[in-house]
Each structure stands twice: as structure tokens, then as C-alpha cells.
Amino acid sequence: MRGNNIKFILILAMAYFGLKWRQITILEVITTSLFFSITYVTFTFFTKNKAKLYYQHNSKNQKIIENCPTIKSQRYQPPFLFQQSFIQLLAFQIFVGLKKNLKFSKEKVVDPQGNIEGISVSWPEDLNKRQIKRPDVLFFVLPGLTGGDTDSYIHQLVDHIFSQGYRSVVYNYRLLSHELSFEKTKDHINLITDLRLTIEYIKKQYPQFKHIVAIGHSYGANQIVNYLGKYNSDPIIKAAASVANPYCMSISSKFIVGTIYDWFLARLLANKLKSVQNTFDLAPKEWGINMEKALNATTLYEFDNNITIKFYGYPTVDTYYRKFGCINEILNVSVPLFCLSASDDDIAHQKALPRDEALVNPNIILMETDKGSHVVWLEGNNPFNMKCWYPKPVLEFMNHVISELN
Incomplete structure (x- = not known):
């Protein structure tokens, strides 16, 4: 597939530059325009971008798929110019900005003892004042x-949620929080316990x-699936979507090593850590946090080895990846779960996808698109008017599940 796309681009480039250096006649303009049009139509309608669905063929799942046209179509068509995974990710960073109609206000989460230890949520306000059709529903x-x-992808999703008539709230992790405190507790932080605390607080x-x-999304998707598996008897959450989840972190991490993503994510985390490094001054010395090495990390392994596993209480990075991957809990999920992944995702690698698990757990529908990169799935061929496609199938799934809630 990728070879064919490259050929298309080369042909277009040759046609363009072949005509550029001499005077062009009207006939040549028409011919070239026709060539571009035919090439585009051929590319759009005849290239194979069929998504794969993995699910147990029970009546509940069949009904969901029948009521979700985007999922049922099993098709995602990426932009003509942005096919390759890294190029699509780059285009997303350049062309898809924040939504000006959204305004966020932060609320600190208070635990049952009245402590504030760094967890918070952000409540979005829709400045366009669109109607809320289901005030009894909240998207977490x-x-x-x-x-x-x-982040642009969060804005894209939140805006789409508002367009469907719902409210939402965005979860903020404790690790890189300015309000992080070690005064009340010396225990290692448990991400899933934090999540439970936050959901109970909101409820x-x-x-x-x-x-x-x-x-x-991504690491957050891994957390919510872990949570749903652990608290399957009383999840509070009625349904969930897992977008670009690494699932088996011990597998996904191996494919990142030595890539541009490895360096980029490590530096991004290190830069975020730098702005809150003083909050770690009171962290227990026995944890063994090495702030200097974490701040200078050039790989995810370096960053995780010097701060992440110390913060969460894992003995080694490999143990952390092996135990925290939600592949260990996904079979225990007891609520409707829609999983969306891209085969060309270089961060949440396709070899880690829970295809077999989706066939065993009757509550899971896994959709694997051919392209989409990592939490991107660009849609539209005008670079200045592109958006994320993934909220469409996710909200179709949620709309159906919500329609059956009293």
C-alpha cells in the first residue's frame, strides 16, 4: 500500500515539475487538472483502507455495530497528502489547533480525608452554548x-462531545502536577487507585x-481498561472507549526503542518534569528518585528508570511495563468497551493489540484501521480545515450505549 502511495506522489511531482519550467498552454492546464482529478478519485475510491473488526458475534454487539454506521462501514480514509504514520502525526501538530470556543477551568480533587495531593480535573465550557441534550450523562x-x-486531540474530542449534546471532564495525572504533595503520604502512588478516587469524587x-x-487515549486508555478490569464488579463507569492503547506495554515499548518517538517522548516528559521538579524535594529519599538523570533522559527507559518506577513503586522498568499493561485485565472488563487502534501506530504497536481477547470477552469490540498514526486519524484534504476522525466512531458507540441507559 505505502509503495503505491509513494508512486502516486512521484507521478504527481513529475507531472508538476515537468510543466513548471516552460510556458504552459490552456490544453496542458486542462490535461494536468484532469490528471490530478483522476489520480485523486482513483486514490480515494480504489485504494484499500478496510478496517478490521474483532468481536464476539452476539446479539448485543451486532446491534451496536448496526447502529454505528462508521464502525459498520469498516472504513477510514486518510488525507491524500498525509498517508505515512509520521507524516500524519506531523501534519496534525502543524495544522490542527486548539478550539477557540472551548474554555477550561481546573478543579482539585479532594480525598475522603480532605487532602489535596495533586489530582485534578478540567471542566470545559462551550462558548458556543450548544444545547445539552443529556444533562444526566458525563464523559470522563x-x-x-x-x-x-x-492538547489539540483533547479539544477535538471535547468539541465533538458538545456537538452531540453531552458534558465532559478531563482528568489530570498526579505525576507532573504543580499541586503534587508528599506531606500527607509517604506511600507509592497507585494510578488505578487515583482513578477510582477521582471517579468516586465526581459521583x-x-x-x-x-x-x-x-x-x-494511549496511556490513559491503558489506565481506564486496567481500572475497568480491577473494579469490574462496581466500575461506576457505564461504558468506555480505548483509543490508541498500547495494551501490552512490554511489547509496545520494544518497538519504540531507538526511534524518533523514543527520544521525543523522553524529552517531552523531561521538559514537563522540569517545571514541577521542586515538588519532588519532599519525596521519600528511600524511593531513590534521580532527578538529574530523569531531566536529562533521552529515552523512555531512562526516564522511567529514574523517576516513574520510583514514583509508582516498581522494582524495574520491565516489571512496570509487564504488570501495568492492561492486557492483564482486559478479559475482566464487564461493561461495553470500544477499542480503536491503527495498524501503522508506531507508539502503540499493532503486535500488542488484544485481538484474541476481543473474541473471548463478549463486551469488547475492537476496530483496527489500516492507517491513523498515534491518536491522530486525520480527516479532510484541505490542510487548513482538517480534523480528527476518531471521535466519530467513538461517539457513535457511546450514543448507542447511552440510548439504552435510563
Whole structure:
């Protein structure tokens, strides 16, 4: 497939530059325009971008798929110019900006003892004042490892949630928080316990939200699936979507080593850590955090080895990847779960996808698109008017599940 795409681009380039250096006649302009049009139509309608679906063929899943046209079509068509995974990710960073109609306000999460220890949520406000059709429903959104309410993909999703008539809230992790405190506790931080605390806090503080559904991205998707597996008897969450999840972190991590993503993610985390490094001055010395090495990390392994595993209490990086990967809990998930991944995702690698697990657990539908990169799935051929495609199938799934909630 990628070879064919490169050939298309080369042919277009040759046609363009072949005509550029001499005077062009009207006939040549028409011919060239026709050539570009035919090439585009051929590319759009005849290239294979069929997504694969993995699920147990029970009546519940069949009904969901029948009511979700995007999922049922099993098709995602990436932009003509942005096919390759890294190019699509780069185009997303350049062309897809923040939504000006969204404004976020942060709320600190308070534990049952009245302590504030760094967990918070961000509440979005829709400045366009679109109608909320289901005030009893709340979307709980988990960003990726380095994400938050200032990321374009979060804005894309939150805006789409508003367009469907729902409210949402964005979860902020404790590790890189300015409010992180070690005064009340010397215990290692448990991410899933933090998540449970936050969901229980929202349920108690905002009883008007009878139904909470969750959408996790990348590392956040790994967390929500872990959570749903661990608390499967009383998850509070009624349904969830897992977007670009690494699932088996011990596998996904191996494919990142030595790539541009390895360096980029390590430096991104280190830069975020630098802005909050003083909060770690009171961290227990016995944890063995090496702040200097973490700040200078050039690989994810270096960063995780010098701060992440110390913070969360794992003896080694390999143990952390092996135990925290949600592949260990996914079979225990007891609520409807839509999983969306791209085969060309270089960060959450396709070899880690839970295809067999989706066939065994009757609550899971896994959709694997041919392209999409990592939490991108660009849509539209005008670079200045592109958006993320993935909220479309995710919200179709959620709309169906919510429609059956009283």
C-alpha cells in the first residue's frame, strides 16, 4: 500500500515539475487538472483502507455495530497528502489547533480525608452554548501520558462531545502536577487507585450525572481498561472507549526503542518534569528518585528508570511495563468497551493489540484501521480545515450505549 502511495506522489511531482519550467498552454492546464482529478478519485475510491473488526458475534454487539454506521462501514480514509504514520502525526501538530470556543477551568480533587495531593480535573465550557441534550450523562476523558486540556486531540474530542449534546471532564495525572504533595503520604502512588478516587469524587460531588462513560487515549486508555478490569464488579463507569492503547506495554515499548518517538517522548516528559521538579524535594529519599538523570533522559527507559518506577513503586522498568499493561485485565472488563487502534501506530504497536481477547470477552469490540498514526486519524484534504476522525466512531458507540441507559 505505502509503495503505491509513494508512486502516486512521484507521478504527481513529475507531472508538476515537468510543466513548471516552460510556458504552459490552456490544453496542458486542462490535461494536468484532469490528471490530478483522476489520480485523486482513483486514490480515494480504489485504494484499500478496510478496517478490521474483532468481536464476539452476539446479539448485543451486532446491534451496536448496526447502529454505528462508521464502525459498520469498516472504513477510514486518510488525507491524500498525509498517508505515512509520521507524516500524519506531523501534519496534525502543524495544522490542527486548539478550539477557540472551548474554555477550561481546573478543579482539585479532594480525598475522603480532605487532602489535596495533586489530582485534578478540567471542566470545559462551550462558548458556543450548544444545547445539552443529556444533562444526566458525563464523559470522563483521559489524555495520553503527556497530554492534558491544552492538547489539540483533547479539544477535538471535547468539541465533538458538545456537538452531540453531552458534558465532559478531563482528568489530570498526579505525576507532573504543580499541586503534587508528599506531606500527607509517604506511600507509592497507585494510578488505578487515583482513578477510582477521582471517579468516586465526581459521583459524590455531582450527583446529577447518573451515567459516567469514559474515553481514554494511549496511556490513559491503558489506565481506564486496567481500572475497568480491577473494579469490574462496581466500575461506576457505564461504558468506555480505548483509543490508541498500547495494551501490552512490554511489547509496545520494544518497538519504540531507538526511534524518533523514543527520544521525543523522553524529552517531552523531561521538559514537563522540569517545571514541577521542586515538588519532588519532599519525596521519600528511600524511593531513590534521580532527578538529574530523569531531566536529562533521552529515552523512555531512562526516564522511567529514574523517576516513574520510583514514583509508582516498581522494582524495574520491565516489571512496570509487564504488570501495568492492561492486557492483564482486559478479559475482566464487564461493561461495553470500544477499542480503536491503527495498524501503522508506531507508539502503540499493532503486535500488542488484544485481538484474541476481543473474541473471548463478549463486551469488547475492537476496530483496527489500516492507517491513523498515534491518536491522530486525520480527516479532510484541505490542510487548513482538517480534523480528527476518531471521535466519530467513538461517539457513535457511546450514543448507542447511552440510548439504552435510563
